[in-house]
Amino acid sequence: MVDKKIQKQFKELLSKEGLKMTSARLSVLDEMLSNDEHRECEEIFNALLANGVKISRATTYRTLDFLVKYEYIRKMDIGDGKIRYEKKLGHPRHDHMICIESGNIIEFHNEAIETLQDKIAKNHGYKIVRHVHQLFVKPINKK
Amino acid sequence: MVDKKIQKQFKELLSKEGLKMTSARLSVLDEMLSNDEHRECEEIFNALLANGVKISRATTYRTLDFLVKYEYIRKMDIGDGKIRYEKKLGHPRHDHMICIESGNIIEFHNEAIETLQDKIAKNHGYKIVRHVHQLFVKPINKK
């Protein structure tokens, strides 16, 4: 179950938009905050059903959108035709390294790269709003 | 029209796979090599039609796949639900900076970042096969 404090903030965000706090929305929030995987909507939807939550795919999609908007979660696209969602709240900033053999997703963060990125944007007269940095890798010892 | 040398190499690559050189394939190659934009299949298909090339969407998709495989072009996905293709042959390695206000795509390259990336992968026991690095930016003077 979601922490009471978080639940309260969630309700306030919803109200601010004229939206209602429903059990479906709370279930999706709960599901997303208690899992650190990078999952597709379909997987999240199935996890909810498996936990006995009565919800539809449509509501799952709609709620994930809201959670992305308010930065509870992040939407990621590694270009394989599947969109994944991951927990963002209380999760440190990071980028992704994807093993092309196992499909494993490893998180990394490098301050020096971030600094260089900012410099590049600045040199062109821009500032970075967000970025995507993905390394597709394979184990060193393999051919 | 495509350079004779390139056309010959293209034909050889095709033969090597038991594929035939057709006017449709040559037209797509020509269209892709003579344009530096980052375009969707639909835009490329329409450009071909506008140039009087008789081709179908299906063949355009099929040929783009072949061109990606043999590195004449690159497939890119900036996560907006549209897949774009850009010329790769004779085009230097680069990453992308996308202006979220104008949609403009600016290319950049930074050797120091590449070195850091390689180091990160290596530290995890991996080597990089390819990477995606996209900076979503907005002009500095805007709010």
Next chain:
DNA sequence: GTTTATGCAAACCTTTTGCAAATTT
């Protein structure tokens, strides 16, 4: 009691596919 949310199924949109007809070698 109003208003918003939900579930369902249909619609969407881009990409892929099966197959008969056309083109290439």
Next chain:
DNA sequence: AAATTTGCAAAAGGTTTGCATAAAC
């Protein structure tokens, strides 16, 4: 002549949408 390619339209796959019913305020 044999083999591959093409165009067409249908299928696919994931996401969105319209609408009547249900739930929240």
